[in-house]
Amino acid sequence: MSTLTLKNVTLKFGGLVAVNDLTVQIGAGSITSMIGPNGAGKTSVFNMITGFYKPTAGQILLDGQNLVGKKPSQITRLGLARTFQNLRLFPNLTVLDNVKAGMHSRTKQAVWGALWHTRAQRQEERLIEQTALDCLRFVGMEQDCARIAKNLPYGAQRYLEIARALATQPKLLLLDEPAAGLNYEEKEALIGLIRSIRDTYGLTVLIIEHDMGLIKKISDHVVVLDYGQKIAEGVPEAVLNNPRVVEAYLGKEEAV
Ligand SMILES: Nc1ncnc2c1ncn2[C@@H]1O[C@H](COP(=O)(O)OP(=O)(O)OP(=O)(O)O)[C@@H](O)[C@H]1O
Numbered sequence: 659m660s661t662l663t664l665k666n667v668t669l670k671f672g673g674l675v676a677v678n679d680l681t682v683q684i685g686a687g688s689i690t691s692m693i694g695p696n697g698a699g700k701t702s703v704f705n706m707i708t709g710f711y712k713p714t715a716g717q718i719l720l721d722g723q724n725l726v727g728k729k730p731s732q733i734t735r736l737g738l739a740r741t742f743q744n745l746r747l748f749p750n751l752t753v754l755d756n757v758k759a760g761m762h763s764r765t766k767q768a769v770w771g772a773l774w775h776t777r778a779q780r781q782e783e784r785l786i787e788q789t790a791l792d793c794l795r796f797v798g799m800e801q802d803c804a805r806i807a808k809n810l811p812y813g814a815q816r817y818l819e820i821a822r823a824l825a826t827q828p829k830l831l832l833l834d835e836p837a838a839g840l841n842y843e844e845k846e847a848l849i850g851l852i853r854s855i856r857d858t859y860g861l862t863v864l865i866i867e868h869d870m871g872l873i874k875k876i877s878d879h880v881v882v883l884d885y886g887q888k889i890a891e892g893v894p895e896a897v898l899n900n901p902r903v904v905e906a907y908l909g910k911e912e913a914v
Contacts, residue, residue: 664681664683667680667706669706677883680888690880720738739831739832741820749806754790760826797851832863835868849876878893882897889906890902
């Protein structure tokens with residue numbers, strides 16, 4: 659289980675301050691939700707944690723190790739995986755190949771093994787396949803492994819993204835709007851799945867989500883951003899009833 663700490667993190671795009679002096683601690687083994695109105699800076703925070711954006715200032719520490727300045731692939735190898743708000747699957751590959759493709763960033767034999775098809779590479783391929791199948795089984799999709807990703811129902815594509823992230827054997831899992839586009843039953847099932855991922859794999863989970871029902875049920879801790887600043891944090895009930903949080907949402911015509 660890993661702890662993620664953001665210390666005085668700021669991100670500017672020219673004159674626009676997308677994230678402003680954000681300090682936050684994501685406790686080891688917790689399920690933490692990051693919420694806030696559109697444009698509050700949530701995705702920017704994910705993009706900084708995963709190395710897609712470099713903070714203008716501040717530190718991002720995974721178990722004390724600073725991630726700032728590292729490439730996304732290095733950060734993946736340190737044990738961080740994410741899913742995306744807009745799904746990023748390989749639509750024409752099978753379900754199994756989608757999961758395996760996500761794992762190659764972590765394998766050792768990738769270049770020389772692929773060229774000479776060494777024994778070590780064959781062993782590694784077997785291990786990759788086994789791990790991918792285990793992850794698909796965990797999300798309930800083992801029977802779909804030969805299907806083409808684009809032919810899956812939307813909810814199953816979201817689960818496939820989660821399986822692909824899990825297969826990289828992360829310590830910290832970032833889920834960007836995992837419930838978007840899911841119906842009520844699918845959301846309830848997703849809550850169970852995320853909890854069981856945390857418990858079984860011993861992960862720390864950070865979620866961006868707009869669905870308040872889901873946030874209330876799943877979160878140990880909630881962090882609220884507005885205009886790039888943290889305006890509240892704490893247990894879900896207290897945070898979602900905090901007048902400042904209600905105002906931030908109502909001010910943007912979104913009811914909490
Ligand atoms: N690459 C970029 N270039 C310029 N401005 C950006 C860029 N990425 C984000 N922004 C701006 O930074 C601010 C925060 O955006 P961000 O996408 O992080 O918010 P968000 O809370 O994730 O919103 P949403 O809930 O709509 O996804 C917004 O004003 C956005 O327009």
